[in-house]
Amino acid sequence: MLLFIVKRLLLLIPVFLAISVVIFMLVHLVPGDPIDSILRVGATPAERAALVARYGLDQPILTQYVTWFGKMVLGDLGDAIILRRPVADLIAMNLPHSLALGSLALVFSTVVGITAGALAAIFRDTWFDRGVMTLILLGSTVPSFWLGLLMIMLFAVTLGWFPVSGARTASALVLPVLTIGLGGVALVARVTRVAMMDIARRDFVMMLHAKGVSRWRIELGSVLRHAMMPVVTILSLRIGWILGGAVAVEFVFARPGLGSLLITSLNQRDYPVVQGCLLMLAIAVMLGTLLGDILQAMMDPRIREGMK
């Protein structure tokens, strides 16, 4: 098992290198020049050249990449052009908010989603199943920014239970977590339900019935255990999304976060910040996939052996 994890980690190195090249090149390939947005109107070509030299943009592209990569590995992500602060500081300010929101939303959607999906599968084709699945259909079709606004109106404005916006108190996390988490609940519940219903039809489940094992023990002990594999896969893919994809919700609730930092700096063509944010998201996706692989291997001996 340890060998499996080490191998998986080593495999991530080339992936990380490839991602770093893409991230580095991406911002150089898109149109628009941040230098233009820094220069005052009517600046002379000499002033412009000085600025280009200051940021090292006159160097060959390979030199720029090596310099960038070397510093990046040591944690120096450069300075933000517009915000005029180290990118690492900006990320350090925003990342904890994203992590708190993302991990709580992930836990919420995992726990509630698996419970709802498993119960719907066990009571399949009853009013309970239909009720849960209807709610889930609603939950997955309502856009998160609109759901967020509805929640603010009901729970923050009318009932006054939670703050309308901001990130100062822990209670300010509740509504954003619910808003993001409900989409995840829908996803996880549906995957759990479908997987359980598929596995319940397998021969080995019929064999468990023939052995005289009770229905609940079969459903919760064996069927659910098998159904966790696709659930782990979608959850591990969602980790990166939850970290960076919460932009709409961050804006609705006026929260800081990696998503809003990324969008803001994209609009301002603040390359170093964009690169730093993308790098964080890429790392999150990589770690999410790694975690998913490890969990899968812990659950399925066939995967463990496939990696030897």
Added chain:
Amino acid sequence: MALLTVTGLGVAIGNVTPLDGISFEARKGEILGLVGESGSGKSLTALAVMGLLGRIGGRVTTGSILFDGQELTILAEPAFRRLRGKRIALISQNPMTSLDPIVRIGAQIDQVSRLHLGLSKPAAKARSIDLMQQLRIPDAETLHGAYPHQLSGGMKQRIVIAMALAADPDLIIADEPTTALDVTIQAQIIQIIVDLVRDRGLALLLITHDMGVVAQACDRVVVLYAGRVAEMNTTQAIFAAPRHPYTASLIACIPAHDQPEGTLLGIPGTVPGVLNYPPGCRFHPRCARAIDVCHAEVPVLQTLTAGSVACYLQGVPA
């Protein structure tokens, strides 16, 4: 005395009736063959006896299943659960898919004796290893901790057999136990099952479509066709003098060693689906000897001096 008596069993799935009027009995120490082509209702009969029809959306509509004096068709699920695996065990068709791929095989065998005999973990393990050795599984102690994918098909089927035996059942239902295996080990697995049944004096319901297996293993045979019993008799009598044209055709399909090349026989046509069972005798569209009455009237199963048959051609010279 019969351990299992099935009388006039009818099974419905939704609003179709794939089984109707199935009757037979299985005795202790006896191997009863349940023969027929795919779609004749063999596996449904097995599921009905196991009380597992509900798993595939079916139900018993008529008749009775009497097991050791207990009526199974009205037995409540908790009581039935204590019977399954404990007194009636199943050897399934496909060993490749009948074992849980992510659970060690030992644990899957142990589960049965822990559940039904209340054994402790080490006691169940010792019992399972002992069983595995009886089934001539090499290196049973190591394999107890292995996963199903590390075993060959024949070994997996032995594990399934061990699972069936783990709580000392009285009746074993083997549903085509060798169909999914290589031809080279089919006879070997059948022999293992036959020996076990003989040694322990169990009743075995052996479901198969292979008349060769019937000849090798069974004491008596029930021939099913399209959800009804066509003929029932001792194996010897069935092979010596089949009374139903369907039985005769099944036997004629067994290739003989001196058969000239290119003369393999089959039965023309296929078993009708449950939605278009023909009227009268369900075999008549494929029967070379069908007479007028076969098209219109359902033949009843009549008991003869030895065995019984459902066919109008009795006494009609071929």
